[in-house]
Amino acid sequence: MTYRKSIEIEGVAHGNTPIPLGSKLGNMVFSSAIAGNNPATGLIPEDPAEQVKYVFQNVRSFMEVAGGSPEHIGKVTVLVQDESIRDKVNEEWIKMFPDPESRPARHSKVTQLRQGAVVQLEIIAVLPE
Secondary structure, X not given: OOOEEEEOOOOOOOOOOOOOOEEEXXXXXXXXXXXXXXXXXXXXXXXXXXXXXXXXXXXXXXXXXXXXXXXXXXXXXXXXXXXXXXXXXXXXXXXXXXXXXXXXXXXXXXXXXXXXXXXXXXXXXXXXX
């Protein structure tokens, strides 16, 4: 049996195959950059608010495929195309993590993103044993 398992979700594949969307190693979960693709079409919407909504939806789906939930996320790296996206990210952040006493660590970085993306998330999670 393989100790490490690749994680993929329908409609949100990593653009550079053979790189998986993420990897599960024991009870640890690591993602590659998860974008705001519409999982029904596989496309990144032009509207930044839609991208942000989808990126959080995709993180939730990613965690379900990994065998967990957003509750198991310990760290999130938020990559944004520019600072104007931060408020939209914060809105969805509070929806996903409503309890201020139980939120993952977070680091945000403004960086150049590809393929029309304005936001991407990378996560590290620990699943219950």
